[in-house]
Amino acid sequence: MxxxxxxxTAFDQASKAVVRAMLLPGQSVPLVTGVLNLTRVxxxxxxxxxFNRHPSWMLILTVILFGVFLIFxxxxxxxxxxxxxxxxxxxxxxxxxxxxxxxxxxxxxxxVTDFIDVTCIHYxxxxxxxxxxxxxxxxxxxxxxxxxxxxxxxx
Numbered sequence: 001m002x003x004x005x006x007x008x009t010a011f012d013q014a015s016k017a018v019v020r021a022m023l024l025p026g027q028s029v030p031l032v033t034g035v036l037n038l039t040r041v042x043x044x045x046x047x048x049x050x051f052n053r054h055p056s057w058m059l060i061l062t063v064i065l066f067g068v069f070l071i072f073x074x075x076x077x078x079x080x081x082x083x084x085x086x087x088x089x090x091x092x093x094x095x096x097x098x099x100x101x102x103x104x105x106x107x108x109x110x111x112v113t114d115f116i117d118v119t120c121i122h123y124x125x126x127x128x129x130x131x132x133x134x135x136x137x138x139x140x141x142x143x144x145x146x147x148x149x150x151x152x153x154x155x
Contacts, residue, residue, distance in 0.1 A: 015128050088143045095140070
């Protein structure tokens with residue numbers, strides 16, 4: 001869990017550093033015309049730029065959520081030292097790594113750098129940390145459903 005979180009954080013921060021070095025805020029470069037752009041957006045809010053007028057509250061909220069996920073992840077690992085729940089371990093690692101990447105942005109930049117712009121579906125611009133968090137949460141939910149199903153004898 002810890003190594004995966006560190007790798008995700010490092011990869012996220014490296015990708016954002018490259019984007020900040022290559023593009024000005026608001027600048028966009030098509031990668032696949034009509035499908036995917038590299039677009040630099042500075043986001044002081046959370047997902048989809050919600051609450052962007054309260055960046056200090058967003059930092060506090062993300063640090064609290066990071067702590068909650070860290071506690072649950074450590075609790076899960078201590079209850080299952082044999083590692084039988086790989087999806088859960090990977091899920092917590094992805095969530096923690098993504099959250100750490102965005103927290104570092106908030107601390108060091110005062111905002112989160114977003115750059116993945118899926119233009120074919122008009123989706124809000126996001127970053128690798130956001131992707132890690134979403135995939136991690138999906139794995140945790142999937143693992144929870146599987147565990148619940150197994151607990152009911154429906155596996």
